[in-house]
Amino acid sequence: MSSSSRSYIIVGAGVFGVSTAYYLIKKYPDASITLVDRDAYDADSRVAASWDWNKVVRADYDDIVYCHMGLEAQDIFESDPLWQPYFHQTGIYWMCRTDYAQDVIDNYQKLGRKSDLMYGGLFDDADYTDVKEVLINKTSGWAAAGDCLVAVTRAILDMGVKYVTAEVNNLVFDGSGQCTGVRTVKGDIIKASHTILSTGAYTSKLLEHSARSSGNSGLQAGSRIVAGGITTGMTKLSDELYPKYAKMPVGVQGYRAEQGPFIGSLPPTKDKELKWWGQTIFRNTQEVLPGRFISMPPSGSDYKQWDISPKMRQDIDHANNVFYGNRGKTWKMEKHRVCWDAFTSNGDFIISPHSASKGLYVATCGNFHGWKFFPVVGKYVVQMLEGDLPDNLVQKWAWDREQTDPALFPDHPRIEMKDMLEQRDSRL
Numbered sequence: 001m002s003s004s005s006r007s008y009i010i011v012g013a014g015v016f017g018v019s020t021a022y023y024l025i026k027k028y029p030d031a032s033i034t035l036v037d038r039d040a041y042d043a044d045s046r047v048a049a050s051w052d053w054n055k056v057v058r059a060d061y062d063d064i065v066y067c068h069m070g071l072e073a074q075d076i077f078e079s080d081p082l083w084q085p086y087f088h089q090t091g092i093y094w095m096c097r098t099d100y101a102q103d104v105i106d107n108y109q110k111l112g113r114k115s116d117l118m119y120g121g122l123f124d125d126a127d128y129t130d131v132k133e134v135l136i137n138k139t140s141g142w143a144a145a146g147d148c149l150v151a152v153t154r155a156i157l158d159m160g161v162k163y164v165t166a167e168v169n170n171l172v173f174d175g176s177g178q179c180t181g182v183r184t185v186k187g188d189i190i191k192a193s194h195t196i197l198s199t200g201a202y203t204s205k206l207l208e209h210s211a212r213s214s215g216n217s218g219l220q221a222g223s224r225i226v227a228g229g230i231t232t233g234m235t236k237l238s239d240e241l242y243p244k245y246a247k248m249p250v251g252v253q254g255y256r257a258e259q260g261p262f263i264g265s266l267p268p269t270k271d272k273e274l275k276w277w278g279q280t281i282f283r284n285t286q287e288v289l290p291g292r293f294i295s296m297p298p299s300g301s302d303y304k305q306w307d308i309s310p311k312m313r314q315d316i317d318h319a320n321n322v323f324y325g326n327r328g329k330t331w332k333m334e335k336h337r338v339c340w341d342a343f344t345s346n347g348d349f350i351i352s353p354h355s356a357s358k359g360l361y362v363a364t365c366g367n368f369h370g371w372k373f374f375p376v377v378g379k380y381v382v383q384m385l386e387g388d389l390p391d392n393l394v395q396k397w398a399w400d401r402e403q404t405d406p407a408l409f410p411d412h413p414r415i416e417m418k419d420m421l422e423q424r425d426s427r428l
């Protein structure tokens with residue numbers, strides 16, 4: 001196929017979609033590449049998990065594939081002028097209750113890289129119950145996520161990528177069942193030879209609608225993808241406190257799988273806001289179409305991401321407490337958001353052709369850890385599109401792969417969102 005006859009629709013302008021468009025336009029400057037997203041890339045509020053005040057950037061992984069990818073991404077964050085302004089190499093301070101720290105150190109050694117030590121004393125009041133080891137890696141840090149996403153999107157639009165602000169209702173197919181593009185909620189049809197879904201938490205819903213409209217039930221995600229929501233919260237530090245925390249590392253409380261997911265505390269943004277994410281990752285199981293139940297973000301154009309229940313607030317108060325103890329008791333929580341991501345049973349992405357239709361590809365499922373790979377993940381998606389992905393990654397990220405027991409994956413959504421919304425009266 002010549003460069004000018006290649007055409008790509010990428011649904012979803014989060015990190016998976018934008019990174020893919022970036023690598024495609026670099027490789028095929030004359031190709032037609034269209035990003036379609038329900039939200040304008042520079043909107044004041046977006047539903048993308050990738051759009052956030054900040055995200056942790058690290059290569060501290062016990063899985064060597066993500067350790068390697070994290071190092072690759074960090075090299076770009078540190079050196080490429082497109083990404084570099086958004087990366088803050090503050091280090092990470094990780095309180096581990098498993099062998100995670102040693103596994104990370106082993107992986108760094110296997111990959112011939114050094115981690116670097118530091119400590120600032122800010123977590124003296126943290127909860128160290130059952131902590132086996134503390135991993136301190138000076139090379140990790142955080143990124144101003146939303147600002148970075150907007151900047152890179154703007155750059156690829158300058159390079160020739162098109163951006164359509166529209167909600168996709170369903171995929172469209174030709175008579176042989178091959179995917180030929182998308183139909184928007186308004187009824188417009190956009191066609192391309194390749195359609196890539198980078199739709200995060202919404203992916204299962206879109207596939208359900210596409211299965212219903214086409215009659216091809218093989219399109220459904222089933223148990224492969226579960227939408228999960230996590231609460232985040234922020235406090236604004238006073239002018240007196242800010243200097244003390246300005247250069248703090250990212251804090252992580254790591255737990256054993258049966259205890260739950262790790263909790264994080266992110267250093268202050270330029271607006272002096274310290275952020276946490278909570279420990280409760282919830283699903284939202286609803287009847288998407290008659291007789292079909294899936295977890296999906298709440299309906300409405302903004303996934304109801306700003307509607308926060310008292311229980312969600314408590315989750316953030318708990319996070320504050322396990323990091324700062326008495327120090328954080330008087331801090332006022334000012335901003336909360338529920339952020340939705342797509343989860344697989346073991347935390348691996350899906351970067352794969354969809355087995356139920358030619359021309360259709362899936363590149364998403366960040367599993368609560370996908371942002372940091374923004375500078376590199378698109379390279380792997382392009383390799384997948386062209387059949388060049390190494391075999392181990394083809395299998396690891398396949399659409400059709402063995403479903404492992406989600407109970408072994410601490411981040412897999414464990415409770416229903418409705419249980420986070422119920423108000424229990426303690427007098428009853």
Ligand SMILES: Cc1cc2nc3c(=O)[nH]c(=O)nc-3n(C[C@H](O)[C@H](O)[C@H](O)COP(=O)(O)OP(=O)(O)OC[C@H]3O[C@@H](n4cnc5c(N)ncnc54)[C@H](O)[C@@H]3O)c2cc1C
Nearest residue numbers: 012014015016038048049050056168200339366370371372
């Ligand atoms: C609270 C929280 C904290 C996190 N912290 C970190 C962290 O510190 N470090 C890290 O590396 N990762 C982190 N992650 C994970 C990371 O944010 C995600 O894995 C990653 O951003 C997912 O990217 P994505 O492109 O797949 O999806 P998204 O960023 O969610 O993008 C999907 C896009 O698809 C669009 N879309 C969906 N359906 C349609 C449709 N029908 N029509 C049109 N557009 C559509 C949406 O509008 C959205 O823009 C965190 C996630 C959460 C929720």
